[in-house]
Amino acid sequence: MEGYLFIRVTDVSGSEPDQISAEWLGCNSEGELHFGPSRGQLTALEKTLAEQEGVNKVKVVVVVPADHVLMINVPVNTGQLKHLKQALPFMLEEYLINDIDDMHIVTNRQVANEMLPVAAVNHEYIAPLYEAIHAIGLVPMLCISESQLVSTKDDTIQAIIDGDRSLLAIPPNCFFGLDMHALPSTLMTVLENPSEYRQIDVEDDPSAAIAAEFKQIKVTVAKPLTTEVKKLLKQLETQLASHQISLEYSALKGTIFHYLCRSFLQRTDYSAFINLFQEPYGVSSDSTGLSIWKPLVGLVAGWLVLAVGLNVGQGVYFDLQTNKLKQQSISLYQGVYPNDDAEEELQERMVSRLKAAGGGKQESPFMDMLVNVSSVTQQLGGQQIKPKSLDFNQSAGSLTIEVHAKSYEILDNYVQKLKGSGLSANLETANQEKASVLARISIKV
Numbered sequence: 001m002e003g004y005l006f007i008r009v010t011d012v013s014g015s016e017p018d019q020i021s022a023e024w025l026g027c028n029s030e031g032e033l034h035f036g037p038s039r040g041q042l043t044a045l046e047k048t049l050a051e052q053e054g055v056n057k058v059k060v061v062v063v064v065p066a067d068h069v070l071m072i073n074v075p076v077n078t079g080q081l082k083h084l085k086q087a088l089p090f091m092l093e094e095y096l097i098n099d100i101d102d103m104h105i106v107t108n109r110q111v112a113n114e115m116l117p118v119a120a121v122n123h124e125y126i127a128p129l130y131e132a133i134h135a136i137g138l139v140p141m142l143c144i145s146e147s148q149l150v151s152t153k154d155d156t157i158q159a160i161i162d163g164d165r166s167l168l169a170i171p172p173n174c175f176f177g178l179d180m181h182a183l184p185s186t187l188m189t190v191l192e193n194p195s196e197y198r199q200i201d202v203e204d205d206p207s208a209a210i211a212a213e214f215k216q217i218k219v220t221v222a223k224p225l226t227t228e229v230k231k232l233l234k235q236l237e238t239q240l241a242s243h244q245i246s247l248e249y250s251a252l253k254g255t256i257f258h259y260l261c262r263s264f265l266q267r268t269d270y271s272a273f274i275n276l277f278q279e280p281y282g283v284s285s286d287s288t289g290l291s292i293w294k295p296l297v298g299l300v301a302g303w304l305v306l307a308v309g310l311n312v313g314q315g316v317y318f319d320l321q322t323n324k325l326k327q328q329s330i331s332l333y334q335g336v337y338p339n340d341d342a343e344e345e346l347q348e349r350m351v352s353r354l355k356a357a358g359g360g361k362q363e364s365p366f367m368d369m370l371v372n373v374s375s376v377t378q379q380l381g382g383q384q385i386k387p388k389s390l391d392f393n394q395s396a397g398s399l400t401i402e403v404h405a406k407s408y409e410i411l412d413n414y415v416q417k418l419k420g421s422g423l424s425a426n427l428e429t430a431n432q433e434k435a436s437v438l439a440r441i442s443i444k445v
Contacts, residue, residue: 003028005055006261007045007133008063008146015128017042017136023257024048026058031262037255046136061264062133062143064276066167066177069121069145071274073173076116106278108271117173119145119274126276142270143277147175149260155215157190159183161229162222162256164435180228181388181404184235187217191243219249222256228434366392369399369423369443376417377403384410388438399443400428404436411437418443 004027011021018041025036035048049055103120104127110117126143133140150169152158158169166180170190178186194213217240221229237247252259267273369392377385388402405411411430418425424444431438 003034003058004261004265005049005058005060005138006063006257006264007060007138007140008257008260009065009129010039012125012129012132015131015135017046017132020129020132025258025261026052027258027261027265029265031258031265033258037257042132042136049136060133060138060140061261062129062140062277063146063149063260064121064126064129064143065165066145066147066175067165068125069119069147069276071117071119071145071147071175073115074118075114076111077114104276106274106276108274110272115173117274119276121276130277140277142273142275144273144275145175146260147177148273149263150175151263152218155213157187157214157217159187159217159219160221160256160259161219161232179386180232183232184239187236188239190214191240191245214245216246216248219247220256220259221249221251222259223251223253225251226434366394366399369445372421372423373399373401373418373443376414376421379417380410380414385414386436397444400440401443402438402440404433405439406436408432408437411439415441 005024006027007022007024009020009022013019020042021040022042022045023037023039024045025038026034028034035052038044038048102122102124104123105118105120107116107118129143133143147167147169150158150160150167152169152171154171156171160167161180161183164180165177166183167175167177168183168186169175191214217236219233219236225233233247233249240247377387384406386404388404390402391400392398393400403411403414405414408430411427415425415427418441422445426442427439428442429438429440
């Protein structure tokens, strides 16, 4: 067999082949299938390859979910380029809430307009994946984020919906993955701030703001279209009408995975891809992160994205958060607890406050309730309860949230835990959908 073998990773729970779940396919350079797409553990892929001839001639490409990889462009100067191995961790540190030494940081070294594309992925994710891939005798030519496979034109935003996830490409080079239900609010945020995502300075040249505007949004989905996807497309069409932007969508007969593989094969220059299977760069010895309270802050940030449209362009990838989001979270906290101003004690105090889950009257009822809700949600786990929307009524002092619960039993447990945290929680509606229960909950302190 000659051609390409694409492996799209879906889960990494260890460094053994049977601890890696993925989907895979074999094809020629035109994208015509030799076998697959198939799903399973890498041990099943190993058996499939044993039945194929000429496997040693195949070019292997490993594709990692966009949720696990932070893709970002950082400003770079000539001096930094000369000592990139030493400089890169410091250049990226301000964008991460993790300790830098937790991260595997790589680049393609292709500078455009003094901006350098960089990718960061947690060592705990990429290291066992690397071991497992090599354990079944494969030597990949590339390991890339799936977001790098979404291409688009200069004035067009491209969205790909794959199950309950979506990939977004915002020209010229902003790529990330997010929950499908967050797509409408994310797009509205982008359309309201196009110059920010295009990295265009409109202060000195106001006319540049017009050039920064997008003209079209393309959405690609796989057949058959579910009722949920149809509703989302209708919602997008309604929202985009006010921005005078056209919506174009296409429904694929095949899988999104095969579509992404063909997108790869249409490229002529593979050097533009950032290979995650590179030797790790050096790390900053004095790096300080917020890993102790990172999971909870990440969840609070998730609610805030739904509530106030924070900069989701650099939003939640895996458990990475931008420095801007980190500072906003600290600012919100200090707005509630202005006396906690000692920098060296702030992290410890914040952890204590979050664990306390808000006992007593606070200056900001919104933040107080938000921290409580996020804390309870984290306790149950992100796969049990997923936030959909959030609305805060300032005059009534009430918070209304919509969530997807895995089952009615989990939903009931969630409401009881909200009450147990000191909140007044009332389940207003609960409707069984295809794979979850959509619930609306009213909350007061």
